[in-house]
Amino acid sequence: MAETKRINPVLKQVLELGPPLAFFGLYLWLKEDTFVLGGTEYTGFIVATVLFVPIMLVAMGVLWALTGALSRMQVFTAIMVIFFGALTAWFNDERFFKMKTSLVYGFFALLLGIGLLRGKSYLAYVLSDAIDMREEGWMILTRRLCLGFLALAVANEVIWRTMSTDVWVKIETFGFPILLFAFIWVQFAALHKYMDLGDDKG
Structure with missing residues (x-):
């Protein structure tokens, strides 16, 4: 490879x-x-x-x-x-492109949820080479991110069905990515104690 x-x-x-x-x-x-x-x-x-x-x-x-x-x-x-x-x-019909966002976020939530039901963190499978974190931390992060993706999918459905195309385009381009980035950043900060930084005692 x-x-x-x-x-x-x-x-x-x-x-x-x-x-x-x-x-x-x-x-x-x-x-x-x-x-x-x-x-x-x-x-x-x-x-x-x-x-x-x-x-x-x-x-x-x-x-x-x-x-x-x-x-x-x-x-x-x-x-x-x-x-x-x-x-x-x-x-x-512009509705197809608008609902695409819900399905993408929904798919990520479903994928992480399937892993959780099997007692595994698929997130760790993807990111463990880049981030050294203990299994307990990965499971917590996976649960939270699963719920986060689900919330974004639901939010997108509400927004495109009830608001103007102008509003949806702005939220799709800036709102959702910024919100997701901020959510992940907060989670990594909160789960800092589960990370192996190479200077642990023992």
Whole structure:
């Protein structure tokens, strides 16, 4: 198995965060417009969604070419974006792309939940090489993150069904990622005592 190559962290962030920000920019640019293709009228949101897919694939292709690897989460998210982006365009219905977020978060919650039912932390399986933490800590973090993903899935359903597309796009692009990052950061800080930092006594 090829070793993952290190690249400039700023470039890595641009390749990972650039596509969602590009979608946000495209939406702001096109949201007031309508486009007629093949006799069918499409909103700016639909067009921005369709354009987002190749932008994301190009960014992932560059990231793979530079590092030689993509995470399972990145691959799964890409598949979901392509699938629901295609449904959005085919049925000319923005609801498909909006519910994609609920299904992605719901899938992560389900996957972690299955591991918990088996008495295992699938999170540790993915991250234990990068973070040295005792099994008890991994189980606590997995339970909390499972509930966190579930809460985000429910929140997305409530938001896209009850609020405007403008609000949903802003929360999808900035709100959910910031909230998830803050939640994970707080959890790692709270579980610091379970981490093996190499200077433990004994």
